[in-house]
Amino acid sequence: MFRKNITFKLTFGFLLIVIISTLLIGIISLNIFKNNIFNVKRNNMTKHALEISETLKPYITENVKGKEFTDIINLLDSIDSAKIWIVDSNTNIISASNNKNMNLTYITDADVKKTYNSIFKKALIGSNEYDEIFNPYYKEYMMTVAVPNKK
Structure with a gap:
């Protein structure tokens, strides 16, 4: 009887150590x-953001409402399958993502800006x-990368 009790305790202890070790290794x-x-x-x-920035350099002017600029943004947006935002020096946000009519959208949401x-x-x-x-605009957690567009 005493032998069975020691064997059970040793086996249980060994199994407990193996289970805890496996869990810790898995978590790490x-x-x-x-x-x-x-x-x-x-x-x-x-890398993609820097490439997009380089691509947009020739098209960024004071008038970002031009057709050529809108077309290039929509093209980049469809290729990269990312949500592209362009921010001007006044932190106005221009977006083309998820826009069915292919026009640029100005995001004015105060929560987004904050x-x-x-x-x-x-x-x-x-x-x-x-x-x-x-992201309060898309109502989901997102990875965000921001790169400057230096002229």
Whole structure:
């Protein structure tokens, strides 16, 4: 009887150690994998944003309502399958994403401007910015990359 009790305790202890170790290794692995995936996604988004910025340079003028500018924004939006916003120096947001009539949309939502104000300001002074925040305009969490468009 005493032997069975010790054997049971040793077996139970061993199984408990194996289960806890497996769970800890799994959690650590998932965190490393998640961080790696987010870094790859951020780098890809930054690369695409810089390419879009370079593509838009010749088309950005004081009058962004031109047909040629609208066409190029819609083309880039459809190719990249991202939500493209262009922010002018007054932090006015111009968007073409999810727009069925292919016209540019001016986003005037105060919550959006408040949410993205710090990102816009840093991008407007010349730095690349990245954040993962809730977007009140699309009502979902999003990865956001902002790059300056230097003429």
